[in-house]
Amino acid sequence: MSGRAGAAGPGRAAGAGSSARDWTRTSELWPAPLTVGVVSDTHMYPEPHGRSLPTILLDELAKAGVGLILHGGDIFAPWVLDQLAEIAPVLAVIGNGDSGDMRRVLPRSRVVMVAGHHLGLVHGHEGPGRNTPERARLGFAANPYVRCVVFGHSHQPYSRLKDDVILFNPGSPTDKRRAPYYSFGLLRIAETIEPELVYFV
Numbered sequence: 001m002s003g004r005a006g007a008a009g010p011g012r013a014a015g016a017g018s019s020a021r022d023w024t025r026t027s028e029l030w031p032a033p034l035t036v037g038v039v040s041d042t043h044m045y046p047e048p049h050g051r052s053l054p055t056i057l058l059d060e061l062a063k064a065g066v067g068l069i070l071h072g073g074d075i076f077a078p079w080v081l082d083q084l085a086e087i088a089p090v091l092a093v094i095g096n097g098d099s100g101d102m103r104r105v106l107p108r109s110r111v112v113m114v115a116g117h118h119l120g121l122v123h124g125h126e127g128p129g130r131n132t133p134e135r136a137r138l139g140f141a142a143n144p145y146v147r148c149v150v151f152g153h154s155h156q157p158y159s160r161l162k163d164d165v166i167l168f169n170p171g172s173p174t175d176k177r178r179a180p181y182y183s184f185g186l187l188r189i190a191e192t193i194e195p196e197l198v199y200f201v
């Protein structure tokens with residue numbers, strides 16, 4: 001069940017002709033307005049539940065009309081990104097749990113530009129800072145243009161404005177740990193960035 005009202009039959013609109021492994025070549029420069037889907041910490045092993053992300057996640061991302069999907073790391077299996085790339089182009093970073101295939105092709109952090117907005121994407125497990133949001137924010141301290149930092153690692157959904165920087169953790173859609181609900185996020189970007197956390201059970 002979704003945390004938001006929604007119509008049935010989303011359909012899987014193909015995102016700009018995405019196909020498997022396109023996520024290694026996704027552009028980091030995007031025009032606004034753009035709705036960005038944000039997912040992190042899928043922690044799905046190579047052969048999990050029928051090799052699929054939760055249907056509700058895929059349906060809600062498609063229904064929201066996302067034009068880009070960010071994954072904050074701890075992906076665990078490349079097919080996770082392949083599946084997201086069927087909905088929209090995917091940009092990802094590695095987390096502390098990622099190895100092999102993904103370490104060869106994905107960075108530890110990256111900056112995504114949507115029109116004039118610079119978004120930092122990092123898992124949030126390394127560097128200085130007392131907690132995950134602080135480590136994520138400090139990871140981009142040298143870049144004054146970054147006004148929104150997307151991260152993961154804690155599996156705790158988080159959306160705060162700190163010192164004019166939006167700190168956004170979508171939680172996890174598959175491994176919620178201590179959080180009461182599974183979750184993912186949306187960033188509606190135009191003149192401003194409007195973050196939304198979406199919860200489901």
Ligand SMILES: [Zn+2]
Nearest residue numbers: 074095096153
């Ligand atoms: Zn992690």
